[in-house]
Amino acid sequence: MNKKAIITVDSAVLNDEEDLIGVVTPGEFYETEDGFRVEYEETKLSGMEGTKTIIIIREDSFDLIREGTTETKMEFKDRQKTVSLYKTPYGVMEIKIDTKKLEINVDEEGGIINTMYALEIGGQPALKTNLSIEIKVQ
Secondary structure: OOEEEEEEEEEEOOOEEEEEEEEEEEEEEEOOOOOEEEEEEEEEEHHHOOOOEEEEEEEEEEEEEEEEEEEEEEEEEOOEEEEEEEEEEEEEEEEEEEEEEEEEEEOOOEEEEEEEEEEEEOOOOOEEEEEEEEEEEO
C-alpha cells in the first residue's frame, strides 16, 4: 500500500518564549510489516533542503530518520532515553532524547503522533520539546 498524504509537522520548544516551527508538505504513506512508514522531502523553509525525512511508526515507538544534507536517526520510545548523531553541513553533534510522553494513533487512513521530550544537543541544557505529526491520506 502506497498512498499520497499531506504531512503536518509542528514542533514547539518550551523555553522562556515558545518557538513554534510548522511544516505542511506532501509525502508518501506506506503500511509495513510492523507498522507504517512516512516519507517526504524537506524544503528550503525547514532549513534542510536536499534532505528526505522518513518516519518509521510502530505501535509504541517511532524513528525519525533524515538522509541527505542533514543525516540522523532519532528514536522515540515512551519514557526512554536514546542517543543519536546529528550530521549537518556544519559538523556532527551528539543528541540525547528523553521521551517523556508518547501517543501514537495511526492506522491505514493516517493519524497523529504526539510526543513530549527533552532534547540535549552537544552537552547544552536540555530543551523541552513538543512534536506533533499529522498524516492525512489523500
